[in-house]
Amino acid sequence: MKRLVCALLIFAGIGVPASRVEAAVLDQVKTKGFLQCGVSQGIPGFSAPDDKGNWTGLDVDLCRAIAAAIFNDPTKVKFSPLSAKDRFTALQSGEIDVLSRNTTWTLSRDTSLGLNFTGVIYYDGQGFMVRQDKKVNSALELSSASVCTQTGTTTELNVADFFRSRKMKYEIIAFATADETVKAYDSGRCDVFTTDVSQLNAEKLKLAKPADHIILPEIISKEPLGPVVRQGDEQWFDIVKWTLYAMINAEEMGVTSKNVAEMTKSPNPEIKRLLGTEGKFGEALGLPNDWAVRIVKHIGNYGEIFDRNVGAGSKLGIDRGLNRLWSKGGLQYAPPIR
Amino acid sequence: MTGSDRAYIRTRLAANEPPPTRAGPFHAIVQGLFSGPLNIAFTLFSIVAIAFAALPVVRFLIVDAVWQGMDASACQGAGGACWPFVQAKFGQFIYGTYPEALRWRPDLVFVLGALLLAPLLAPAAPLKRINALLFFGIYPIVAFVLLTGGNLDLRHFLIGRLTAWNIFGSATTAGLSWNFWSDYVATAFLVAVLVEVGAALLGARARKASFTALFVFAAVGAVVLAADLDFGLEPVETRSWGGLMVTLVVAITGIVASLPLGILLALGRRSEMPLVRLASVIFIEFWRGVPLITVLFFATYMLPLFLPSGVSVDGLLRVLIGVALFSAAYMAEVVRGGLQAIPKSQYEAAEALGLGYWQTMSFVVLPQALTIVIPGIVGNFIGLFKDTTLVLIVAIFDLLGQLRAAFADPAWASPVTLYTGFAFAGIIYFVFCYGMSRYALSLERRAAVAGGR
Structure with a gap:
């Protein structure tokens, strides 16, 4: 074993290609065929492995939603369980594509780490x-x-x-x-x-x-928790940001994972723009036009993932509170798609 | 001498008494436990103490335990262990998130290891030499290929990195890159030529030196070739390894690597060549002066900063190397203790027989020295086995790490989940450590019977 380890040390240093070309994250993800998502080592309701070893939780569902938007397949995600200490290093070094790990948005984190917060998936305190x-x-x-x-x-x-x-x-x-x-x-x-x-x-x-x-x-x-991406790739930043917004908008318009197929026939122009039957909003993000349909069909709208992971439908049973939609007295508010 | 100095002098022989007639287990118990008032008091006290300690454990683990259930609701309000939790998470505790369909591979590695190790440990089993070769030479490569899937996908060796060596493009055969291996062979011959020229200039035996260099390249190449071949196994990254599997991989690598390294370092520290001695002393004292946590942290978070961008060493491999070097330093000091206990006459006798340094060491000194320090070596192994839990700090999920992750599952959140998990882990650790220490005891006894000391 000693010899093997020594040999591997030498070859790991020498055998790996020397340069890594910095391509757009979306292209990298498409080439790899999966999304690499940083999650926690176990936070109930946000990211924790279930009995079969599958990751579940609110943070996890956001990653699955991004994968669904890109690949039309929510299983094309690999999860890196990260400790609180090394989560930012992992993102900065390019080891993960998006960090969705119960991370509080603060000014110093937003400015000094070379990272960007894309929104708030959960208002905690x-x-x-x-x-x-x-x-x-x-x-x-x-x-x-x-x-x-x-x-x-x-x-x-x-x-x-x-x-x-x-x-x-x-x-x-x-x-x-x-x-x-x-x-x-x-x-x-x-x-x-x-x-x-x-x-x-x-x-x-x-x-x-x-x-x-x-x-x-x-x-x-105030503990606004949200996903984080590296600075310098605006397209990827937009994709992660609008994945969450699409789920919030879907809840606001009453589009759920169950009725999304019928909703594509809806005459409502807002819903038509969201679901891509009108305009080319998906293409503007670098995604297919039915990107939001994919997200809602596979993962659900914001209300559904909240309920399933932390809300009334879960063991935790947390009240929506601040995380209600703005129209219902909460803070969750997504810019319009137009 | 005056009479007052004499405390007692017997003047007559004592009368011959008949041999004790009472024998057998009952007598042994009475004699051992109830021979006098003090002994009786101690016996009673011990029984009470054991009862106080053991009864609650038995009650928690067996009597009050919950044995069946689908989630935490079965264990809510239970006074004992929640075994369905362990049952549900068992796969994760053993394999981590290793893909379920591919778990036959670690299983096969476990079975092969056990099959090879058992005859190696049993004194009566034949073919020790072949067995040892299989276990230490072939088995690590087989285990590596099975666990990772092999096919390292190597593309550039030395020349390829220094120049634009790209004759074959991306052509591969059975997962082997033509570019890499042509580069490797060229480098090997280049180094051999350089060694030969250098040795000739220094007046040493040039041909022998160059053949040695080629031999080293061939040996290393054979190992890497086996690991680089594409056997059609689906690759599994070490990130998804976990549980007992990682604990065993880290512990066994550390144990197997640290003994030979430690022996070499101990010999180096007692060597008469000043440079070798200095290097050994610096190495040993450096690794003994640094806590294992620091080593792991450095390997995981600092090392990437020193490597050129784009070069990354697998996270688990970094930890393996750190643990191996760390434990080698401790092993060196244990072995050195054994070497110092061998009287000088042994060395002199060996010299008188005309034995050289390596012959003296391997036939006379080391067999005696290692026998003396078996308790120390096994103590090190057990310590290392338990220290592997520290890899949790660098985000590698060993048995204890998987346990902690499982605690976060809301489906199993109950007051006894925590205790159950730790009890389970405790039992596993105990089985391994106790097994090691029992084996070491039998080894010592055998060495004593064989005329050691």
Whole structure:
């Protein structure tokens, strides 16, 4: 084995072609025959392997939607599970084509990394979970509480900001992983458990008696999560951006994976433009004109993927909240296709 | 000597007593566990302590455990392990995301490994030499081809990178690129000629040196050729490897590579050639001074920054090399301890018989030295086996990594999922480590019987 490893080291260095031609990402993806998508190593509802090892989740479905738009086949995706630390490196180095990994859009990430956020697939925010028998109804009543959280995350800083600015006493008990944190909270080491609300809902399932705990209404931070691409390829940026917009627009117009075939006959000009029976909007993106039909047919509209992965139709059962369509009091708003 | 110094002096012979009549297991138990008040107290205390530790474990793993179910709802509110979770994720724990249709390939590698290893470990089995050759020489290549699918798709060797060597275009035969292999053969002869000329200038035996160079090229070439052939196997990237498979690949590569490397380094450190000694000392102290996590991090995230753009080394391969070098340094120190324990007279006796350095080492010193340090070597192996979990940090999913990913599946989110998963992993690790240590014990006993020490 030693000899083999040495030989491989030499040949890996020497045998690989020296130069990689920087082609447009869409062309690269078409040549490869699949999309390489960066996801998490396991975040419930967003990206996690199921019993068969297939990746499922909201972030995963976005990648499948892009593949569906390009290949008319949502299975032509390969997933790279990435840790929070090396997700940006993997995208910058070209190892993955798109990063769809529960990533918060911030100014510094958008500007200094050579990357672009293409939109917001999920509006998250940090919240608190407490035991029901504590008789607490608002985060403002949490004075002198002990708070369980994960070390080295922004959640810890957000908690500090929240309590200090209100001159409330608190005690932080921090753990290395989410699993340890939730076990500590469940065993009564602390009064409050804090992380992003989507994760609070997911971790709640791991508690001994989930019904005995409530999530307080206060949201103390903004965590807009979205897909990321490399800078310098506007066409690819547009494709990823409009894949999400197509799903949001489809929900707004009532186009679902079930009725999309009938909807192509709809006289409504907005729907006709979305589904490519009028105009050449797909071609403008470098895709076929029925790109949105492919997305909705294989994956569904935004409401469907939300419901299936994190919403009422899933184990997590998270309320749509901020992620409702703009027309229903939420923030999800897609520019028109025209 | 005065009388006051004498504590007790026996003046008469003790009367001869009859041999103990009571024997057998019952007597042994009474004698061993209940021979006196102190012994009885210890025995009772131990029984209570074991009961306190073992009963909850048995209750959790067996009595209160849930054995059947489709998802976490079966385990909600259960007081014991949630075995359906392990059942559902079993494939992932063993193979990671290796394509299901192709899992016969790792299976075949496991079976072949076991078939070759068992007779190698059993003292009574015949044909040790052929067996060892198969296991250490042929098996790694077969395993490599089966797991990755082979067909490395090599295109350029040295000359091709330095010049525009492109005689055959992209012509290939059975997955072998004509360009690469013509380049390889040309390079081999070029190097051989250079070696011959250089050796002639230095006054050494030129023909022998050049033949050695050619031999090395041929040996390496044969290995690479086997790995480069297209056997029609579908390629599987190491990214989709995972679970116990990765744990075993990393551990076994580390174990198999570290022993010979470590022996060479230990010999180098005790060598009388100052440069060899210095190089060995620097190598050993460098790798022992750096934590394994740092090595893995460096190999995964820093190395790509130093390589020319477009050149990438497979992520798993980087980790394998890091682990092998790291464990070799530790192995070297263990072996050196054995070498130092051999008395000087052994070396002198070997010299007196007219044995050269390598003969002395391989026939006289190393067999004794290695026997002494078996406990240390096995300790290293076990440590290495458990250290493989650190590869999770560089985004390679070993057994523990797959476990953590499985915890994130909302379909299996329950209060006992975490404990069940870790219990399962613990059992697997225990089986492997305990097996290694038992085998090492039997090896020691055999060496002692064979007249070692």
